[in-house]
Amino acid sequence: MTIQRVAIIGLGLLGGSIGLAVREYAPGIVTTGYDRDEGVRKVAGERGLVGTVCDSAAEAVREADLVVLCVPVGAMEEAAAQLADHIPKTAIISDVGSSKQSVSEALSRALPGRTIIPAHPVAGTEQSGPEAGFASLFTNRWCILTPVDGTHENALAALSEFWTKLGATVEIMDAEHHDLVLAVTSHIPHLIAFTIVGTASDLEEVTRSEVIKYSAGGFRDFTRIAASDPVMWRDVFLNNKSAVLEMLGRFTEDLTALQRAIRSGDGDALHELFSRTRAIRREVIKEGQDDDRPDFGREDHG
Numbered sequence: 001m002t003i004q005r006v007a008i009i010g011l012g013l014l015g016g017s018i019g020l021a022v023r024e025y026a027p028g029i030v031t032t033g034y035d036r037d038e039g040v041r042k043v044a045g046e047r048g049l050v051g052t053v054c055d056s057a058a059e060a061v062r063e064a065d066l067v068v069l070c071v072p073v074g075a076m077e078e079a080a081a082q083l084a085d086h087i088p089k090t091a092i093i094s095d096v097g098s099s100k101q102s103v104s105e106a107l108s109r110a111l112p113g114r115t116i117i118p119a120h121p122v123a124g125t126e127q128s129g130p131e132a133g134f135a136s137l138f139t140n141r142w143c144i145l146t147p148v149d150g151t152h153e154n155a156l157a158a159l160s161e162f163w164t165k166l167g168a169t170v171e172i173m174d175a176e177h178h179d180l181v182l183a184v185t186s187h188i189p190h191l192i193a194f195t196i197v198g199t200a201s202d203l204e205e206v207t208r209s210e211v212i213k214y215s216a217g218g219f220r221d222f223t224r225i226a227a228s229d230p231v232m233w234r235d236v237f238l239n240n241k242s243a244v245l246e247m248l249g250r251f252t253e254d255l256t257a258l259q260r261a262i263r264s265g266d267g268d269a270l271h272e273l274f275s276r277t278r279a280i281r282r283e284v285i286k287e288g289q290d291d292d293r294p295d296f297g298r299e300d301h302g
Contacts, residue, residue, distance in 0.1 A: 001158040003092070004029060007064035009057055009079060011035040011044040012229075013124060014096045015070030016133025019050040021166040024135035029162075034060040035130070043130040058086040066092045066162065068119075073097040073106075074235035080110035087114070092155050094119045098182055099240035100146040100175040108148065115155045118175065120144045120182070121168060128229040139167035146175040183243035188251055190233060191244070193225035 006022060008015045011033050022029050033050035034057045035041050045053040054060040061067050061083050071079045076095060087093065092115045097103045100118045107116045123141040125132065143163040147156050160170045173181075200211045200219070211219075237244055261269040 001065075001154040003065045003158050003162050005064050006031050006066045006068065006162075007061040008033040008050055008068050008070060009035075009060065009083070010070030011040050011049050011053075011130050011133075012070065013128050013132040014121065014137075015068070016044065016047070016049040016130050017123075017135065017137040018068060018070070018096075018166065019044075020048075020133055020135040021138055023048065023051075025167060026162075026165040032060040032064070040130050047130060047133075049130060049133060057083055061087045061091070064088065064091050066094065066159065069093070069095040069107075071095075072232050072235040073099055073103055073239045076103050077106035077110045080107050084111055087111070089114075091115070092117055092159055094159060096121055097239075098122075098186060098236055100144075100178045102239035104146065104148055104175050115152065116148055117151060117156060117159050118146045118148075119159065119163070120146070120178065121163070122182075122186075123168075124228075128232075136167065138163070141168050142171055143168035144171045144173050144178055146173055146178050148175075179240050179243040180246070183240060183247040187236060187240060187244050188247050190225055190228065191237070191248070192251075193222045194233070196222050197226040 006018075006029055008019055008031060011019070012035075015033065015035070019031050019033060022031050031050040032052045032054055033044060034054045035044065036057075041053050041055075044050065052060075057079075064087065067083070067087055069076060069079055073095075076097065080093065093107060093111055094117050095103055095107070096119060098120050100120060103118045104116065107114075107118065121138050121141060121143040123137050125137075143166075145156065145159060145163075156172070160172075163170050196219075203211070258270075258273070260266075261273075
C-alpha cells in the first residue's frame with residue numbers, strides 16, 4: 001500500500017505543518033484540506049498549506065488514501081462520524097492528538113471496521129493557527145503510532161513511511177503506555193506551567209507588571225508552555241484523565257518531600273535531587289531533543 005493522496009482535516013499548526021512538510025519533502029503526494037473556520041481556510045489557501053483547500057470536509061476526504069484528523073481530541077469522534085459516509089473504504093484514518101486511548105476508542109466508535117491508526121507527532125510550539133505551521137516541524141522529532149489490534153501490516157508500514165518522509169522518527173507503542181509516558185513528559189509539565197503562571201498572575205504581594213518585567217529565564221520558559229492552545233490542552237487533560245491523575249499523585253508526593261527537605265534544612269537531599277535532574281538534562285541534550293547553547297539556543301526577545 002502506498003499513500004498518494006492525503007486529506008488533512010483541521011489546518012492549524014499541526015495540520016498546516018503536515019501540508020507544508022508534504023509539499024517540501026514528499027511533493028509527489030497530493031494534499032487536500034478543510035477547516036470549519038472560513039478565515040482559516042482563507043489563510044490556508046494564501047499560504048498553500050495544502051494543494052487544494054476544500055469547501056467541505058466531505059470533499060476533502062473523497063479520494064484520500066490517508067485522512068489525518070487535526071482537531072482537538074474532544075472533537076475527534078464527532079469529526080470522524082461526519083465523514084463516515086465519505087471516506088473511501090480503503091483509506092487509513094489517523095490523527096495527531098497527544099492522548100491515544102480516548103482517540104482510538106472514539107475513532108473506532110465513529111468508524112467501525114475501518115483502518116484506524118492513531119498517531120502522535122511529538123512536536124509543536126506554543127503558537128497555533130494556520131500562520132504558525134512550518135515544513136520542518138517534524139524533522140528529527142518522534143512520531144508515535146498506536147495501532148489497534150488487527151491493524152494490517154501494510155497499512156502500518158505505509159503510515160510509518162509517510163511520517164518518515166516528513167522527517168520524523170517513528171515509534172510503535174501501545175496506546176495505554178503512550179498515555180502514561182506522555183503524562184510524564186508533556187501533560188504534567190504543561191499542567192505545572194499553567195499553574196505557576198496562573199499563581200504568579202494572582203499574587204497580591206507582587207504586581208502583575210513586576211512578574212512580567214523581572215521574569216527570569218525559568219519563568220519565561222514556563223510562559224512559553226502556558227501560552228499553548230487552551231482548547232487543545234483542556235481536551236488533553238479531560239481525555240487522558242487516568243494517566244494524568246496517576247502521575248500528578250506521584251508529583252504531589254515528590255513535591256511534599258521537597259517541601260520537607262527545605263523546611264528541615266536537608267541540603268544533602270536537595271543536592272541529590274538536583275544532581276539527578278541535571279543528569280537527565282544532559283541525557284535529553286545527548287538524545288538531540290534540545291540544545292545546549294546559552295538559553296537553549298532560543299532567541300531572547302526580552
